[in-house]
Ligand SMILES: NC(=O)C1=CN([C@@H]2O[C@H](COP(=O)(O)OP(=O)(O)OC[C@H]3O[C@@H](n4cnc5c(N)ncnc54)[C@H](OP(=O)(O)O)[C@@H]3O)[C@@H](O)[C@H]2O)C=CC1
């Protein structure tokens with residue numbers, strides 16, 4: 001049995017992660033943490049979820065329960081780093097899905113992974129992790145004539161852009177091409193008065209309504225184009241992936257692991 005704690009348990013992902021921990025085989029929801037002094041502390045989690053049965057209440061993230069085997073974090077960068085410090089201090093493995101991390105914040109993750117095992121993924125769905133392979137194949141086989149663009153669409157509440165997944169797709173493509181991603185990424189063409197070059201990965205972003213998450217990588221030649229698209233229609237897809245990662249990481253050595261390793265798709 002893997003006893004799972006959820007940080008940010010009142011968030012959009014947090015609630016679904018509580019459900020996933022409750023309904024998955026071999027896992028139990030051990031703690032549902034919210035910010036210290038949050039109004040929800042003491043309220044039954046059961047009242048906020050649609051699936052699963054539990055009698056635990058939301059509790060403060062400042063006190064880590066003794067029986068927690070793995071903690072999952074889908075919050076915001078600042079909160080995630082505070083939770084990570086707790087996890088290191090308490091020797092608890094972590095699964096992290098929080099996006100929008102800076103280079104310096106990523107370095108904090110790598111440092112923590114010397115002390116505890118961490119699975120970090122900007123997307124926990126099976127499909128996106130397969131897509132990361134497919135875009136590398138397309139990037140290699142199309143050669144240097146193809147224009148490469150990435151489009152992503154998410155719900156109106158999302159605050160980071162481009163999405164973590166879009167960046168992961170772009171970085172996978174850059175790696176396959178032997179490019180430095182930061183040198184080729186184009187996020188804004190509004191000030192450019194030049195036609196694009198072939199050595200670019202252009203990003204475009206849509207925020208609207210309740211879109212769970214959609215990503216398309218375009219490879220365009222004159223006269224044809226390939227579009228590789230992934231559409232997530234339920235947050236449970238990400239939550240199930242994260243719970244699967246939690247079971248996988250429970251007894252691992254300290255280290256920085258990817259969802260691709262959990263899914264046995266390679267590093
Ligand atoms: N890797 C993946 O597969 C996926 C990743 N994500 C990522 O997960 C993250 C959360 O998304 P979503 O659930 O939609 O966001 P929400 O805004 O719904 O939830 C965010 C949660 O984080 C908490 N939080 C924010 N800041 C802090 C802090 N400083 N300290 C403690 N808790 C904090 C919030 O608490 P409060 O309510 O008190 O502010 C809330 O519980 C995003 O980064 C998103 O991109 C989302 C889906 C899939």
Ligand SMILES: O=C(O)C1=N[C@H](C(=O)O)C[C@H](O)C1
Pocket residue numbers: 099122123154158162163164165166212213214
């Ligand atoms: O914020 C979201 O909702 C999502 N965030 C992740 C990202 O930034 O890629 C994953 C997913 O697309 C949903």
